[in-house]
Amino acid sequence: MKYNELYISRKTFNKKDGLMGQYQIFILCSLGVLTLIVVILTFNFKRLLNLMNRMIISMFFGMNMGLTVGLLLGSTFQGNLFYSTILSIAIALLAASLSSISFGIMPILEGLMAGLMGGMMGAMLGEMMKIEQSIFIIRIFLFLSISTVFLFPLLQNEKSQRIKNKVWLIKPVVLTCFIILFIVMETNLAQNQFNTLSKSSQSHAHHIENTSKNVKSDSKVISIQAQNMNYSQKEIIVENNQPVTLILENKDQIEHDIEINLPIRDNKSLKKHHGTNENSVHLHVKPKSTEQINFTPIASGIYEFICTIPGYKESGMVGQFIVNKSVAF
Structure with missing residues (x-):
């Protein structure tokens, strides 16, 4: 085995690169905005949803939010699973409680338990994955988290599903445009993240090559x-x-x-x-x-x-x- 092969392992962030890059901050801010949107929807749709559907929405959002945040923080703070797990659970519980507060006690409990489990599992997955692999999985759960928005009109009572006027049709069109814009921004930031990792890896390999000259x-x-x-x-x-x-x-x-x-x-x-x-x-x-x-x-x-x-x-x-x-x- 060559000397420099002993060093090349999974790509992680070191202190000079910064633990929280633009991509991580963008995802966390996006999840914050998504939580705010879900909170507004819960107030508007709470009378149009029965208890079972409220619990489904709370559990769905809490679990996917926990998994997304857990994967993001677990891969960012690799080597410190305790810290990433606690932080992931705290964020997931906060998002789940805020999004279910107008639904009642049972949906809140469903959301909190789902957020707790999602945060724990996400942090463990992020700890075990390479960062480029975790970004791919983060995208999946981020899409599922965003999909919570579509559950509100889908699960509302049948009596409330009639379209009152044609202006309502503009809403899904506008929402689709925002999602496309979000995907474009997320893709660009992810690509910048990959480029940063590649440069860091090349710099690390160059350092190893220079160090290997000291080996007899x-x-x-x-x-x-x-x-x-x-x-x-x-x-x-x-x-x-x-x-x-x-x-x-x-x-x-x-x-x-x-x-x-x-x-x-x-x-x-x-x-x-x-x-x-x-x-x-x-x-x-x-x-x-x-x-x-x-x-x-x-x-x-x-x-x-x-x-x-x-x-x-x-x-x-x-x-x-x-x-x-x-x-x-």
């Missing part, structure tokens, strides 16, 4: 990803007296490090890492960053590597670093 030809390259309070590798096996290049890629929005207490040969690259001495390897990585360190183990044995940040070891950031005796031929 006889060095064993070990790549570890830190994500969701876990290391991607729990067991590392190397040979005694063999140069090692340890790469730690932090995919989370919080800081991580790795420390191995073992005898090593003095190496100039170790001196820049705080806390590193002749019997310890310590590598600290900032959020959404990658660092590497070069060292040579000089004693065989089984050593433990951990994240030294308080509580992280107990959460699962621990593993074994095994140094085998070198075989002489």
Whole structure:
């Protein structure tokens, strides 16, 4: 495996790109406007809908709103599922309660439960997907959320479905024009988002290519990803007296490090890492960053590597670093 292939993974936002881009802000504002429209419709149609149809509308809007917001925030704040889940649930519950407030207690409860479930599921889906994949799914649930508007005339009582005058026909035409305009704007912003991701990925690959020049030809390259309070590798096996290049890629929005207490040969690259001495390897990585360190183990044995940040070891950031005796031929 080539060195730079160890780094290329799912595309995520780093701090320099900004967590909330234009696309995310546009979708959130659109959902806010949609919620306001649904609130107005609930006041106008509440006397034209029976209890069952009110509950259907509340559940439909709450679920799709929760899924849309959850996917959006889950993919934006990847690596911090708790934060994205809580924020998604809060927004979905607020939208569901406002849109059902004039429908009565039962529709409000239906909307709140649907928003709660939608926010949780959406955040989990967004955490697991690449951003370009999540945008495709966001479009689907965004369309379903907008479709709530069409439920009001479809579900109203039969006695109220008669068209009083021809002016009423203008409404769906105007609504269709607004939807087309919205789709055009959303598509342009999504394309800009893809372009930003592509440039970020190319810049990251260029950085990796430059960094790879520091790796010795006889060095064993070990790549570890830190994500969701876990290391991607729990067991590392190397040979005694063999140069090692340890790469730690932090995919989370919080800081991580790795420390191995073992005898090593003095190496100039170790001196820049705080806390590193002749019997310890310590590598600290900032959020959404990658660092590497070069060292040579000089004693065989089984050593433990951990994240030294308080509580992280107990959460699962621990593993074994095994140094085998070198075989002489």
